[in-house]
Amino acid sequence: MSDLTSLGAAAAVPAGAVPAAGVDPALASFIYTEARLADEARYSQWEALWDDDAKYWVPMHPDHDPRVNVSYIYDNRRRIRSRVAQLNSGNRHSQTPPSVLRRLITNLEVVAQDADTTTLAANFVIYEYRFDLTVWAGRYEYRIRTRGGDLKLAAKTVHLVNAGGPVPTMSFLI
Amino acid sequence: MTELDTSAHVGQVDVAALVEPDRVHGSVYTSQEVYDQEMDRIFRNGWVFVAHVSEVPEPGDYVTRRIAGEPWIVVRGKDGEVRVLANRCTHRGNRLCNADAGNSSSFRCPYHGWTFSNDGHLAGVPMRDGYGSSFHAVRDAMGLSPAAAVDSYGGFVFASLNPPAITLLEHLGRSTTAIDRLLAVSPTGELNLRAGWMKHDMRCNWKMVMENNVDGYHALFTHASVYDAVKPAKVSHVPSKVEVYVRDLGNGHSEIDYAKEYSRLDEEFIWFGRIRREKLPRYVAAMEEARGPEDTHRAFVVGPPHTLIFPNLFLAEMNVMTVEPLGPGRAIAYTTPALIPGADEVNEKTLRRSEGAMGPAGFLIADDGEIGARNQLGLAAGSPEWVVLRRGTESDITDETGIVNHDKSAETPQRGWWKHWTQVLTGTAAPGA
Numbered sequence: 092m093s094d095l096t097s098l099g100a101a102a103a104v105p106a107g108a109v110p111a112a113g114v115d116p117a118l119a120s121f122i123y124t125e126a127r128l129a130d131e132a133r134y135s136q137w138e139a140l141w142d143d144d145a146k147y148w149v150p151m152h153p154d155h156d157p158r159v160n161v162s163y164i165y166d167n168r169r170r171i172r173s174r175v176a177q178l179n180s181g182n183r184h185s186q187t188p189p190s191v192l193r194r195l196i197t198n199l200e201v202v203a204q205d206a207d208t209t210t211l212a213a214n215f216v217i218y219e220y221r222f223d224l225t226v227w228a229g230r231y232e233y234r235i236r237t238r239g240g241d242l243k244l245a246a247k248t249v250h251l252v253n254a255g256g257p258v259p260t261m262s263f264l265i
Numbered sequence: 266m267t268e269l270d271t272s273a274h275v276g277q278v279d280v281a282a283l284v285e286p287d288r289v290h291g292s293v294y295t296s297q298e299v300y301d302q303e304m305d306r307i308f309r310n311g312w313v314f315v316a317h318v319s320e321v322p323e324p325g326d327y328v329t330r331r332i333a334g335e336p337w338i339v340v341r342g343k344d345g346e347v348r349v350l351a352n353r354c355t356h357r358g359n360r361l362c363n364a365d366a367g368n369s370s371s372f373r374c375p376y377h378g379w380t381f382s383n384d385g386h387l388a389g390v391p392m393r394d395g396y397g398s399s400f401h402a403v404r405d406a407m408g409l410s411p412a413a414a415v416d417s418y419g420g421f422v423f424a425s426l427n428p429p430a431i432t433l434l435e436h437l438g439r440s441t442t443a444i445d446r447l448l449a450v451s452p453t454g455e456l457n458l459r460a461g462w463m464k465h466d467m468r469c470n471w472k473m474v475m476e477n478n479v480d481g482y483h484a485l486f487t488h489a490s491v492y493d494a495v496k497p498a499k500v501s502h503v504p505s506k507v508e509v510y511v512r513d514l515g516n517g518h519s520e521i522d523y524a525k526e527y528s529r530l531d532e533e534f535i536w537f538g539r540i541r542r543e544k545l546p547r548y549v550a551a552m553e554e555a556r557g558p559e560d561t562h563r564a565f566v567v568g569p570p571h572t573l574i575f576p577n578l579f580l581a582e583m584n585v586m587t588v589e590p591l592g593p594g595r596a597i598a599y600t601t602p603a604l605i606p607g608a609d610e611v612n613e614k615t616l617r618r619s620e621g622a623m624g625p626a627g628f629l630i631a632d633d634g635e636i637g638a639r640n641q642l643g644l645a646a647g648s649p650e651w652v653v654l655r656r657g658t659e660s661d662i663t664d665e666t667g668i669v670n671h672d673k674s675a676e677t678p679q680r681g682w683w684k685h686w687t688q689v690l691t692g693t694a695a696p697g698a
Contacts, residue, residue: 149626151461159612161460161602161619164626170617173495177628182490185635222468222638255365256464257597260638262631 109201118209118235119199121242126196126215129264132189137264138175142236142243143168149249149265151256163254163261178264185262191220192263196231208236208245217265225259228252278302284687286680287658288651291644293683294470300593306690307576308333310427312436314578314587315339315349315412317458318420319606325368325383331589332426337412338362339422342384343370349412349424350385361409372409385409419444420456421578439667440518443572443580447603449564450583452551457604458585460616463624465598469637471577471590474598476682477633478579478586479519479571481511481673482656487636491628499535500526504672511657513668513681517575517689521673524567536568536582538618548608569603573678575685583615584623594641598634600624654679 121140128137141147148157149164157165166174177183194217203210210232217227234246249265251258278298283290293299307313313332316339320328327340329352336352338361354361354374361372361381371388373380380389386408390396412424416433418441423433434441448454467474477483485492485502492498500523501507508525527535534540542549542565552561569582579586581600589597602619604612622629644652657675661668670677688694 151463155461157616158609159460159616161463161616161624163463163620163624165617165620170621173621173628176494177490180490180494182493183632184487184490185631256462257466258464258625259466259468260631260634261625262635265626 114199114201114211115209117242118201118211121235121244122196122199122211122213122231122233125244125247126194130192130194132178132186132192132263134175134178134264138171140244141168141171142238142245144245145171146246146248147171148246149251149254149261151254153250153254163251163258164249164265178262183262185260190263193218202232207238208234210234219263227261227265229254280690281687284683285651286684287655288653289683290650291647291652292650294472294641294644294652295593297593300590302690304333304590306692307686308426308590310425310429311576311689312414312416312423312425312429312433313576314421314574315415315424316347316422317456317585318347318417318422319455319457319459320366321347323368325370326366327362327369327383328366329362329364332424333590335426336360337424338372338409339424340383342382344384346384347415347417347422348383348385349415349422351410351412353410354379354381355387355407355409381409385411419448419454436516437574438516438518439514440516440572440574443514443518443520443570443574446567446570446572447580449556449560450552450569451605452548452555452608453606455606457606457612458601460602460604460619462599462601465600465625465630465634467596467598467634467637468594469596469634469641470593471588471596472682472686473637473640474588474596474633475573475576475579476679477637478581479511479521479573479678480676481509481521481678482676483636487632488629490632495628499539500530502673504674507673508671509673511670511673511675511677512666513661513677513684514572515667515681515685517682517685518573519667519678519681520570520572521678523571527566527568531566533562533565534568535566537614540614545608545610548605548611551607573682575682581623584619586623598630600630654683 125140145168147164147166148162150162178186194215196213196215199211199213201209202212212230212232215229215231219225229249229251232248236243236245283293315330316328321339321341324341324343327338330337330339338350338352341347352360352362356377356379359374359376361374371380371382378391382388387404412426413428414425416423418437508529510522510525512522513519533542570580571582572580577587583603584600585603586598586600591597600623602615604615624630654676657670657672657677660672661670661677668677
């Protein structure tokens with residue numbers, strides 16, 4: 092219970108947040124594209140969405156500090172490249188064959204915005220079929236940057252509702 | 266729980282018939298009766314790892330754990346002693362403490378308000394007049410049930426829920442050298458295991474998790490995707506090219522030992538991404554200050570251990586793993602990085618390396634979990650009945666360090682595990698001996 096409470100605190104949306112209806116359709120479209128590429132194991136296309144200073148983070152608790160706490164995933168751009176290379180190798184046994192995945196993203200809100208970067212948050216549910224059906228749920232936080240007319244993913248944080256664990260093998264792109 | 270002999274009530278499978286020197290029957294991984302005997306003989310009557318002292322550094326600090334499905338509190342009292350107490354109110358059995366970790370001088374049951382001090386004694390009973398005088402006569406005996414024995418080595422806290430037949434040191438035997446080897450990379454000889462435990466739900470028998478940790482044969486295949494697509498192995502996985510040994514240390518403990526190979530190369534930090542010592546100036550200075558240049562160099566060359574301590578602790582180089590059995594076909598692997606007090610420049614790298622290798626999304630362990638799950642599925646086939654552990658039977662060497670094989674792919678560690686496992690379950694060795 093405490094995890095859910097603090098999850099809300101960590102992902103708190105300030106007053107004046109822009110709800111889904113007001114989100115720039117290009118940002119929403121970028122988020123849905125990212126989700127579809129992850130769901131469909133289009134690893135290299137998914138990797139191409141990331142910016143150079145990328146941070147892909149799945150913490151074990153919303154209040155954790157990566158400098159002192161271990162996370163399930165805390166990838167910089169280089170490790171994202173390695174993760175994708177491993178998935179593309181055909182020998183990543185825990186994703187060979189890839190899990191069948193579909194995710195729903197909802198409650199999309201803009202939580203902060205500056206000249207070139209927008210921070211958005213959303214709830215998600217992922218249905219993963221591998222040995223059987225596993226349901227994942229939580230909150231996504233995205234930092235999306237406008238770069239030369241393109242959108243790039245600068246950061247994605249995944250606050251799992253079951254981050255406290257135990258969690259099953261999670262080698263698909265969450 | 267100390268008075269009731271539960272061993273008479275569990276399964277009657279003759280485990281001695283399931284283990285031979287170079288093969289084991291598949292049912293050791295799948296049988297509920299075997300599992301029940303394991304929980305009784307190994308986990309309730311032998312020494313098991315429960316926590317690290319750095320998780321409970323101050324009086325009142327506690328963590329909650331499960332051993333053989335039973336809830337326990339590991340708590341440091343105001344007298345400084347670390348106790349292992351049953352996490353069960355002595356009144357009606359409610360689980361008393363419901364957090365993973367915290368600090369408290371007492372535990373108050375939310376059901377009827379009974380309160381226990383953190384040394385376990387019953388400190389308060391609401392509306393106590395409702396109990397007659399007979400209750401007051403037994404009240405002193407209604408403290409939280411303690412584990413029969415708690416001891417530690419090098420900061421690693423072990424408990425034996427029932428009275429142990431032997432001491433912790435006797436149980437650890439030669440494996441203390443592995444703990445020493447881990448502590449040798451810390452200037453203070455201490456560790457910090459407070460980064461959090463990754464909890465990985467695995468669809469396989471707990472013994473597969475442990476045996477695989479000291480399997481020098483699988484890496485080239487299970488982890489081919491890492492070596493092919495990400496980065497080459499730190500040293501070759503081809504046994505004929507390296508002096509990497511496997512060793513049965515006795516008492517079920519075993520290891521893969523890179524020390525000889527690293528020493529032959531005389532290169533520091535092969536085990537830590539081949540980092541150059543110039544990148545870790547404060548850590549190097551602290552080590553040389555504490556240990557002198559020669560021992561420091563040696564610690565940096567040979568690195569931390571890759572050692573399994575029977576039944577549930579794995580010193581995974583700069584990580585610590587413990588496994589919790591949850592039935593014949595399910596286990597949770599808990600992993601945390603071994604951080605070094607004061608060595609922030611090392612610790613941030615250790616954290617990132619831990620995430621890279623370990624846990625449910627780790628480049629290594631995610632695939633070990635998958636292979637474990639498939640292993641469990643494969644064993645559902647009744648034929649052949651046996652699992653083969655013959656590699657290296659003709660090249661094992663017995664010396665003062667144990668049973669050693671100079672081929673890292675030999676199944677020497679697994680044979681050592683099963684020999685001891687059988688002795689414990691059949692009562693021919695003391696539990697945890």
